[in-house]
Amino acid sequence: MPVLIQLVDTLWTTILDVAPILLILVLFQVLVLRQKVPHLRRMILGFIYVVLGLDLFLVGLEMALFPLGEIMARQLTDPAMVGAGDGGAAAGLAGLDWRDYLWVYAFAAAVGFSTTIAEPALIAVSLKVNEVSGGSVRAWGLRVAVAVGVAFGVSLGALRIVTGWPLPLLIVIGYGIVIVQTVFAPRQIIPLAYDSGGVTTSTVTVPLVTALGLGLATNIPGRSPLIDGFGLIALASLFPMITVMGYAQLGALLARRAARRQAREDS
Incomplete structure (x- = not known):
C-alpha cells in the first residue's frame, strides 16, 4: 500500500512537471505557427508513456538506487x-x-x-549526434568518452572528500584544462563537448552520485555532509x-598519422 501511494504521488508530481512543457509546445504550434498538431493521437499516447515511465523510474530510484548508494x-x-x-571507530579512522x-x-x-552509460539523456544525444554527423561521431564512442570523464570526476570527488581538498581549487584547475583544450581541439567537437557535461547530470547519475557523496561525508571523520558531501556533480559535469x-x-592525431603513413607508402 505505501508503494502504491508513492506511485500515485510521484505520478501527480510528474504530470505537473511535464505539463508546462507540453502546454508551451501546443500553444506555439496553435497560436504562433497556426497549424494543427501533427499525429495528435500518437503524441497523446507518447505523453502518457513518458509520464508513466518517469513515474516508475523515479519511484525505483527512490526505493532502490538512492538507498543503495x-x-x-x-x-x-x-x-x-x-x-x-574491529570497532575502532573514530580513533582508528582518524x-x-x-x-x-x-x-x-x-x-x-x-x-x-x-550510471552515465545508462543515462537516457546521453543515449538520446549520442544517437542524434551520430545521425547528424553521418556516422563520423560514433554513439558508443561518445558515450564511453563521457562515461570515462564522469568516472574520473566522481572518483576525484571521493578523493576530495577523504582528503579535504578545497572544491573551488579543483574546479579552477579543471576549467583551466578545458580552456587550453578548447584552443587546440577540433572546432566541430567543442560545442558537443561542452554540452556533454550537462547531459550527465540527469535522472540516473544525480541520485546515486549525491547519495555516495553524502554517505562518504557522513561516515568519514571530520567531514560535514553539507560542506563536503556535495560537489561531486560539479566534477562529474566538468x-x-x-x-x-x-x-x-x-582521433584527429591518429587520422593525421594514418594520412602521413599512406602518403609515404604512395610515394
Missing part, C-alpha cells in the same frame, strides 16, 4: 573495511590517510561510469568536457 558508502568506509580495526580508501575511489569510478575533447584530439 548510501549503504555502499557506509560499508566501504566501515572501520573493518578500511583496516582501522589515523587513516587517503591510500586506505582505494576501494571507495574504485566504487566511485564504477558508479560514475555505469571532466566529460575534457575527455570528449581529448577523444576528438586523439
